[in-house]
Amino acid sequence: MTYVAPRHRAGIYHYDEIDRQFVRERVAQFRGQVERRLRGELSEDEFKPLRLMNGLYLQLHAYMLRIAIPYGVLSSTQLRGLARIGRRHDKGYGHFTTRQNLQYNWIGLADTPDILAELAEIDMHAIQTSGNCIRNVTTDQFAGAAPDEVVDPRVYAEILRQWSTLHPEFSFLPRKFKIAITGAPNDRAAVRVHDVGLVTKRDGDGNVGFEVYVGGGLGRSPFIAPKVRDWLPEEDLVAYLEAVLRVYNQYGRRDNIYKARIKILVHQIGVARFAEQVEAEFARIRGPFYRLDPVLVDAIRGHFAPPPFEALPAVSEAYEEARRRDAAFAAWATSSVHAHRTPGYASVTISLKPVGGVPGDITADQMDAVADLADRYGFGEIRVTHEQNLVLAHVRRNDLHALWQGLAAAGLASANAGLVTDIIACPGLDYCSLANARSIPLAQEISRRFADLDRQRAIGELKIKISGCINACGHHHVGHIGILGVDKKGEEFYQITLGGNAELAGAAIGDIAGPALTADDAVDAVEAVVNRYLDLRTPGERFIDTLARVGHGPFKEMVNAAR
Amino acid sequence: MPLVKDGRPAADTWTTLADDAPVPADGAVIVSLARWRAERAALVARTAPVGVLLPSDAPADAPGDGIAGLALIAVAFPKFRDGRGFTTARRLREEFGFTGTLRAVGDVLPDQYQFLHRCGFDEVELPAGRDAAAWIAAAGPITVAYQAALRDGGPLGLLRRRVA
Numbered sequence: 001m002t003y004v005a006p007r008h009r010a011g012i013y014h015y016d017e018i019d020r021q022f023v024r025e026r027v028a029q030f031r032g033q034v035e036r037r038l039r040g041e042l043s044e045d046e047f048k049p050l051r052l053m054n055g056l057y058l059q060l061h062a063y064m065l066r067i068a069i070p071y072g073v074l075s076s077t078q079l080r081g082l083a084r085i086g087r088r089h090d091k092g093y094g095h096f097t098t099r100q101n102l103q104y105n106w107i108g109l110a111d112t113p114d115i116l117a118e119l120a121e122i123d124m125h126a127i128q129t130s131g132n133c134i135r136n137v138t139t140d141q142f143a144g145a146a147p148d149e150v151v152d153p154r155v156y157a158e159i160l161r162q163w164s165t166l167h168p169e170f171s172f173l174p175r176k177f178k179i180a181i182t183g184a185p186n187d188r189a190a191v192r193v194h195d196v197g198l199v200t201k202r203d204g205d206g207n208v209g210f211e212v213y214v215g216g217g218l219g220r221s222p223f224i225a226p227k228v229r230d231w232l233p234e235e236d237l238v239a240y241l242e243a244v245l246r247v248y249n250q251y252g253r254r255d256n257i258y259k260a261r262i263k264i265l266v267h268q269i270g271v272a273r274f275a276e277q278v279e280a281e282f283a284r285i286r287g288p289f290y291r292l293d294p295v296l297v298d299a300i301r302g303h304f305a306p307p308p309f310e311a312l313p314a315v316s317e318a319y320e321e322a323r324r325r326d327a328a329f330a331a332w333a334t335s336s337v338h339a340h341r342t343p344g345y346a347s348v349t350i351s352l353k354p355v356g357g358v359p360g361d362i363t364a365d366q367m368d369a370v371a372d373l374a375d376r377y378g379f380g381e382i383r384v385t386h387e388q389n390l391v392l393a394h395v396r397r398n399d400l401h402a403l404w405q406g407l408a409a410a411g412l413a414s415a416n417a418g419l420v421t422d423i424i425a426c427p428g429l430d431y432c433s434l435a436n437a438r439s440i441p442l443a444q445e446i447s448r449r450f451a452d453l454d455r456q457r458a459i460g461e462l463k464i465k466i467s468g469c470i471n472a473c474g475h476h477h478v479g480h481i482g483i484l485g486v487d488k489k490g491e492e493f494y495q496i497t498l499g500g501n502a503e504l505a506g507a508a509i510g511d512i513a514g515p516a517l518t519a520d521d522a523v524d525a526v527e528a529v530v531n532r533y534l535d536l537r538t539p540g541e542r543f544i545d546t547l548a549r550v551g552h553g554p555f556k557e558m559v560n561a562a563r
Numbered sequence: 564m565p566l567v568k569d570g571r572p573a574a575d576t577w578t579t580l581a582d583d584a585p586v587p588a589d590g591a592v593i594v595s596l597a598r599w600r601a602e603r604a605a606l607v608a609r610t611a612p613v614g615v616l617l618p619s620d621a622p623a624d625a626p627g628d629g630i631a632g633l634a635l636i637a638v639a640f641p642k643f644r645d646g647r648g649f650t651t652a653r654r655l656r657e658e659f660g661f662t663g664t665l666r667a668v669g670d671v672l673p674d675q676y677q678f679l680h681r682c683g684f685d686e687v688e689l690p691a692g693r694d695a696a697a698w699i700a701a702a703g704p705i706t707v708a709y710q711a712a713l714r715d716g717g718p719l720g721l722l723r724r725r726v727a
Contacts, residue, residue, distance in 0.1 A: 022707035029705065033674065049644060050674055132644065162709040168681035169653055169712070172646025238710075249650045250622065284658060289711050 001406060003372055010379035010394060011144075011305040012073050013158045015123040022165075023120045026127060030054050031113035038110065053133065053171070055126030056112055060433050063107040065115060066129040071139040071157035071181075072100030072384040076371035079382055081122035083367035089115050094367065096352060096360040098424055098475055099178070100138050100384040101129055105431050127165065132173045134164035134245075138180045140188040141385040144304060145393040147341045151200040151208050153183035155301045156237065159292065163238055170245045174252035175260035177245070178217075187504035190386065192216045192225045193478055195262045196244060198237075199504065208234040214244060214274070215266030218472035222509045223263040226271040228278065234297065236282070239290035243281035247274070307379040307394055312344025316397030329404050331453055332415035337400060346397050348378075350390040350407060351414035351422060355451040356444050359425045360388030369410035377403045387424055389417060419456040420464060420530065421447040424475055428468030428485060429492070435468035437485025437492035438519075442466055445523050450530075459530055462543040465500070478502035480544045481526055482510045494522035496559050498529070499547050511552055514559035525562035529555045565695040566666075567676070568686040572695035575688070577614060577635065587611075593637055596625055607632040616668065619647050623654030630659055637688070640669035649682045656683035656713055673698045677705060681712040 015023075030050075037047040051057075055066040067082065074082075082102055086094045089111050090104040097103055107115070119125055128135055137160045139153045140146065160179060164170070170177070180194040183201075191197025197213035210232040216225025232240050244262075251269075253259045266274045323330040338347040350370060352360050362370075370390060374382050377399045378392035385391055395403060407413040416422050423446060426432065428439030443466055450456055465479030469486075476482030482497035493516035500510030517525055530543075532554055537546040547555065566573040579593040586592060586606065593614040594606065606613045607629070614635030617625055626633060636655060638648040648667060655661040667679050668688045676699075679687060689698055 018707055022705065022709075025705045025707065029674070046643075046672065050672070132646075165709045166678075166705065167710055168678040168708070169649040170646070171678055172644055172649065172675075246650050246653075250647055254645060254647075 001372070001376075001409070004376040006076070006375045006380040008307050008379055009075070010307045010381035011303055012075055012381055013070070013154075013300070013303045020120070020123065023123070023125050026054075026125060026166075027113065027116045027120050030116055034109065034113050049131060049172075051112075052131035053128060054112075054116065055129035056107075056109075057130060058433070059105065059431050060429075061431070062105065063109055063112070064431065065104045065107045065112060065126055066097070067102045067104070067119065067124060067126050068129045068136045069101050069124075069384050070161045071137055071143075071154055072141060072386075073154065074382045074384065076374045076380040076382065078122045078124055079367050079371040079374070081118065081124070083364040083371070085115055085118055086364040086367065088118075092365075093361055093363045095358070095427065096362065096384050096388050096390070098386050098388060098426070098473060099136055100141075100386055101136055102384070103427075105427070130176075131171075132175050132177075133171045134160075134167060134173075134177045134179065137161055137164070138178070138189055138194075138386060140182050140184060141383045141391045142188060142338060142347050142393060143183060143383075144306065145340050145342075145345075145347045146184050146186075146188075147339050148186050149184045149341070150202055151183040152301070152304055153181045153189075153198075153200050154304050155297060156183075156198070156200060156210075157181050158300050158303070159237070159297070160241070163241075167245075170249060173245070173249055174254045175257070175262075177248070177262065179241075182504070185504070187502075190475075190478065190502035190507075192504060192507040193218055193222075193475070193502055194225065196241065197225050203231070210234075210237060212240065212244075214278075215263040215271070216507075217261055217263040218475060218477045219261070220258050220470045220472075221261075221264065221267075222472070222477040223267060224507045224509065225263070226266070228271060228275040235292045235294070236286060236290075237292050239286045239292075240278070240282050242285060242290060243278045246281050246285075247277045251277075306342075309342045309345060309394070310396070312342075312396065312398070314343040316344060316400075319397040319400050322401035326401070328415070329401055331457065332404055332413055333400065334457070335415050335417040335419055340394065342394075344397055346395055346400060348392045348395050348400070348403065349385070349417040350392065350412050351417045352389050352412075353416055353422050353447065354411065354414045355416075355421065355447045357447070358440050359423055359443050362390075366410050366412055369406070370412065373403060373406045373410075376406075387422065389422070415453055416456055418461055420450050420459050420462045421456060423447060423464045423466060424479070425466040426468050426473035428466075428474075432468060432473075434471055435485065436470075436487035437468050437494065439466045439468040439474055439483075439485060442483060442485075442494065442519055442522065445519070446526055449523055449527055459534065460542060462530070462533075464526065475502065476500070477509045478507070479510060480547070481529060483522060483526075486516050488516065492519060493517060494519060496522060496525055496529075498552050498555055499544070501544060513552065513556045515563055517559075517563055521562045525559045528558035528562055532558050564691060565689045565693060566686050567689065567695050567699055570676075570699060572699070573686065579616065579637075591634070593635060596621055599626065599629070599633075603629050603632070614664070614666075617651060619645050619651075619669075621651070623651045623659060630655075630661055633661075633663055635664040635666060636661060637666040637668045638684075640667060640671050643670045643672045643675065649678060652679070652683040653713065681708065681714060683713040 199211040213225035383391035467474035497510030612634035
């Protein structure tokens with residue numbers, strides 16, 4: 001396909017010279033640290049927190065470098081840069097994570113300063129993608145496009161990105177700290193399973209403020225975050241978060257890594273007392289020093305200005321005609337095309353979950369293809385979702401069929417977004433030094449089992465999430481069907497949970513549904529549970545709703561019988 | 564012990580006293596928090612300056628209302644991962660208005676120096692055996708900061724300012 005440069009680009013945050021200088025200095029600093037490590041001047045114990053602050057993990061087979069994709073937004077130029085690095089320094093691919101970041105799994109330590117320098121050239125870095133600091137802020141992949149959006153959350157996500165970058169007080173917290181923000185009542189950012197969850201909203205006069213949740217999280221001790229404040233005025237966002245972090249930094253547990261997250265502090269002292277302490281600190285520090293100036297907010301909002309949309313009819317005849325004519329296209333459109341607030345436009349999910357594939361993996365060539373398609377049809381912008389897919393946020397409906405053909409040519413037209421084979425899975429024991437069991441082969445096997453698209457569409461919305469250990473990077477606790485890998489005397493087993501839900505309303509941790517199973521039995525159990533659902537559901541009822549209506553009993557029977 | 568002050572090696576003019584060591588008539592001394600609480604009247608009656616060492620689990624209000632009598636507060640970092648001291652320092656400066664010298668003591672990495680500085684510390688006491696000049700050289704300055712902190716002055720600007 002001929003390359004077509006974008007006539008206009010979607011508004012994203014653009015680095016200025018100060019941002020660039022900061023990243024270049026940081027690269028130089030890390031280069032020095034790596035040299036000290038290679039010369040033996042730094043012990044691994046001393047080097048570890050420094051490399052983690054730069055996203056570098058030591059995994060089972062190699063170093064893994066995790067690149068920050070702030071709130072999941074990429075320009076096509078950046079995606080091409082990531083493809084280039086994947087070719088030059090990895091095995092020709094990258095892996096998108098549940099935190100809207102990208103990981104390279106096959107990195108040499110000595111290469112990392114050069115990789116970071118190459119990232120700096122595309123205004124990217126790996127700062128704070130690991131370590132006990134404030135991590136990449138995540139948000140709704142349809143921000144700035146969704147019809148139900150009240151306030152664009154990217155503006156505040158960018159403010160929080162800047163505020164949290166090398167924060168002098170909060171870079172050595174008891175444990176990692178994750179903030180998620182949404183600006184729509186339909187929460188696509190799973191805010192209540194984060195250390196801090198923010199729901200951006202407006203009061204009766206149109207002023208922006210935030211609902212604040214603190215102390216959610218998955219891992220060994222899953223918690224749905226309680227609300228600590230119903231209304232936080234926009235100008236107090238930074239002051240209040242400083243107060244939350246300050247309370248946590250002083251009183252969060254440091255004696256036990258498994259009890260060090262803020263959720264444990266909130267749970268142990270109780271949300272009322274925790275909120276009191278935060279409010280007291282907030283009252284002390286609130287003032288001009290931490291006030292978020294509306295002029296600043298407007299300046300950052302300016303970066304996210306909508307692209308120049310054409311005036312188009314709401315219904316695209318070309319698109320409707322293509323759907324009638326082409327069944328494969330229609331199937332893809334049903335799962336991948338989402339409503340947009342502007343008539344004649346749509347947001348598009350690009351599934352990274354081909355049947356038998358590795359969830360979230362993408363080759364360098366595919367990255368280039370997506371970048372080209374984004375330039376041609378999507379104002380040069382790409383989003384990464386926490387479900388390990390990509391999104392083009394603003395596409396003319398007239399262009400959807402051509403976009404789909406372009407995706408199909410790159411092997412990226414899987415029509416399963418949101419369906420049972422759109423599985424979240426962590427890297428698991430294939431890569432990760434923490435894992436107890438492999439996640440990827442199980443995801444591959446389940447996706448093969450349900451490969452028939454007609455069957456998937458008959459099943460409808462069903463979220464399967466797989467983690468290879470209790471750290472829950474695959475979010476199994478909030479999967480409609482969750483699968484947790486466990487180690488039993490050196491063998492891999494899988495524990496199935498039912499009824500988890502990551503959405504704001506109805507957020508829930510799944511219940512354990514029976515004994516741990518072998519991989520083969522676990523796949524059978526998932527299939528049996530799905531079949532039972534098909535027997536029990538009323539017309540149009542989603543899996544999660546049938547489960548709520550009839551209870552877990554009939555499904556637990558299926559899991560038990562699978563052994 | 565070698566000190567780093569304002570980004571340069573500096574001589575330590577303070578003596579850290581063990582709890583059972585007698586208090587000398589002259590000379591600046593740093594005492595434990597327990598000793599400060601027990602012998603405060605006698606310590607401030609001397610003409611020489613007195614400082615206190617706060618353990619990492621002591622909150623910023625631990626010196627109590629006697630804080631004005633202190634010329635120096637040393638904050639312990641038992642492990643570099645233990646970041647409580649950063650908050651302690653900011654609270655001492657911002658909440659309790661401490662204007663004396665703030666010293667970081669213990670297991671501190673050069674890469675933390677700028678964080679310490681921006682949280683209100685004036686100086687760092689290096690672990691025994693560390694060469695101050697090499698330690699400073701290893702820090703690798705970052706001249707851009709994005710958040711309001713101490714030493715930068717002024718209200719929160721565009722969430723960023725140059726610090727050097």
